Each structure stands twice: as structure tokens, then as C-alpha cells.
Amino acid sequence: MxxxxxxxxxxxxxxxxxxxxxxxxxxxxxxxxxxxxxxxxxxxxxxxxxxxxxxxxxxxxxxxxxxxxxxxxxxxxxxxxxxxxxxxxxxxxxxxxxxxxxxxxxxxxxxxxxxxxxxxxxxxxxxxxxxxxxxxxxxxxxxxxxxHGRRRTAVRRAGAVALAAGLVAAGVTARLAARGRSPRRR
Structure with a gap:
């Protein structure tokens, strides 16, 4: 709808x-x-x-x-x-x-x-x-x-993969922060 x-x-x-x-x-x-x-x-x-x-x-x-x-x-x-x-x-x-x-x-x-x-x-x-x-x-x-459906779809897929990777990284960072750990070691 x-x-x-x-x-x-x-x-x-x-x-x-x-x-x-x-x-x-x-x-x-x-x-x-x-x-x-x-x-x-x-x-x-x-x-x-x-x-x-x-x-x-x-x-x-x-x-x-x-x-x-x-x-x-x-x-x-x-x-x-x-x-x-x-x-x-x-x-x-x-x-x-x-x-x-x-x-x-x-x-x-x-x-x-x-x-x-x-x-x-x-x-x-x-x-x-x-x-x-x-x-x-x-x-x-x-x-x-x-x-240009095929080209737009390929561009969208690349963007979706990048977004998914960013979300996974943000989730890992948030989980580590919640446990009191820094995602980076100093």
C-alpha cells in the first residue's frame, strides 16, 4: 500500500x-x-x-x-x-x-x-x-x-553491504562499551 x-x-x-x-x-x-x-x-x-x-x-x-x-x-x-x-x-x-x-x-x-x-x-x-x-x-x-534497474540494484547492494558492516561494527562497539571495555586497546 x-x-x-x-x-x-x-x-x-x-x-x-x-x-x-x-x-x-x-x-x-x-x-x-x-x-x-x-x-x-x-x-x-x-x-x-x-x-x-x-x-x-x-x-x-x-x-x-x-x-x-x-x-x-x-x-x-x-x-x-x-x-x-x-x-x-x-x-x-x-x-x-x-x-x-x-x-x-x-x-x-x-x-x-x-x-x-x-x-x-x-x-x-x-x-x-x-x-x-x-x-x-x-x-x-x-x-x-x-x-537502469540492473545498475541501480548493484549500487544499492554495495551500499547495503557497507551499511550492514557499519551496523555490525556499531553493535560490537556498543556491546563492548556496555561491558565496560573499550573497542580499542591503548
Missing amino acids: VPYNAAYVVSKAAVRALGGSLRQELRLAGQDDIHVCTVLPATMDTPFFQHAANYTGRAVTPMAPVYTAQRAARTVVRLAVRPRREAYVGPAGRVLGIQSKLTPALVERALAHQMDRAHLSRTRSAAPTDGNVPRPSDGRATTDGGW
């Missing part, structure tokens, strides 16, 4: 609910050989943001991390080989899903702030657009949104 995207969020919740209903119906019908798998992607590097309606007056930027369409396709192929009820595309979606279950109010507040700060630019404006719902886009079919 995120602000500014209510229609999109509702449609995705409906897809998730549809998957659950279909699985139940298939089970009751004894159709154990048919699997319904729901794919839960995080931000995808597709033309979605260029084709979606925007009446905010602010330029839209996808919220990092941004994953490639190829990564989503690999997830679908894995589900065809080894079916599961639900599968996230990318670790960020999985982490957000877990956090949403454990601390829903905190996640709602954090996402609202993050979306307002990072998803809609405060410095770049954008003309209002109806998007591609009332009329199709220009006809150029592509899966790439130009957000």
Missing part, C-alpha cells in the same frame, strides 16, 4: 485475492495438478511510469531498488518449475512484505514519507497526463523503462 497509487494498489490486492480464491476452488474441485502462483514484483524497470496518468504536477521517479523485467520473467519460469503460492521479485519486495506483516503501522508511515520524498520529485515538475488508459501509448513496445 502506497500513497498516490490507490487504483494500482487496489488492482494488485485484487490479483492477490483472486489467486487465493482460485487455489481454494481448485482444491475443492480436486484439481491438485493445477497451481496458481501470484508474482509480487517490487519496482520494475518498465515504461509504467512514462505511461501512467499523473496529475500531481511533479515528475515521477521509481522508488529504488528497481528490478529488470528479465528478473520478473526468471521468477515466473522458476514458478513453472517449482510452483509456490506467492513469489516476490527481488529481495526488497520480500523484506517489505515481512515488515508489513510484523509492523504494519510503522511500514505505512515510512512508505508514505518515502513515496512523497522519493517517488514524486520536489524539484522537477511534470505536465498533467491522462496516461494510456483513455488512449493507447505511441505504439513503441518495450520492456525497458530506462531506469
Whole structure:
């Protein structure tokens, strides 16, 4: 759930609910050989943001991390080989899903702030657009949104490793300080 995207969020919740209903119906019908798998992607590097309606007056930027369409396709192929009820595309979606279950109010507040700060630019404006719902886009079919998902993901991973290392070091330092020891010997 995120602000500014209510229609999109509702449609995705409906897809998730549809998957659950279909699985139940298939089970009751004894159709154990048919699997319904729901794919839960995080931000995808597709033309979605260029084709979606925007009446905010602010330029839209996808919220990092941004994953490639190829990564989503690999997830679908894995589900065809080894079916599961639900599968996230990318670790960020999985982490957000877990956090949403454990601390829903905190996640709602954090996402609202993050979306307002990072998803809609405060410095770049954008003309209002109806998007591609009332009329199709220009006809150029592509899966790439130009957000450089692979490169951004690599940069984010490097930052996450550095952050994790810093947190571990801070934790060790705090633990040693709590025991009355200095982390450095003099």
C-alpha cells in the first residue's frame, strides 16, 4: 500500500485475492495438478511510469531498488518449475512484505514519507497526463523503462553491504562499551 497509487494498489490486492480464491476452488474441485502462483514484483524497470496518468504536477521517479523485467520473467519460469503460492521479485519486495506483516503501522508511515520524498520529485515538475488508459501509448513496445534497474540494484547492494558492516561494527562497539571495555586497546 502506497500513497498516490490507490487504483494500482487496489488492482494488485485484487490479483492477490483472486489467486487465493482460485487455489481454494481448485482444491475443492480436486484439481491438485493445477497451481496458481501470484508474482509480487517490487519496482520494475518498465515504461509504467512514462505511461501512467499523473496529475500531481511533479515528475515521477521509481522508488529504488528497481528490478529488470528479465528478473520478473526468471521468477515466473522458476514458478513453472517449482510452483509456490506467492513469489516476490527481488529481495526488497520480500523484506517489505515481512515488515508489513510484523509492523504494519510503522511500514505505512515510512512508505508514505518515502513515496512523497522519493517517488514524486520536489524539484522537477511534470505536465498533467491522462496516461494510456483513455488512449493507447505511441505504439513503441518495450520492456525497458530506462531506469537502469540492473545498475541501480548493484549500487544499492554495495551500499547495503557497507551499511550492514557499519551496523555490525556499531553493535560490537556498543556491546563492548556496555561491558565496560573499550573497542580499542591503548
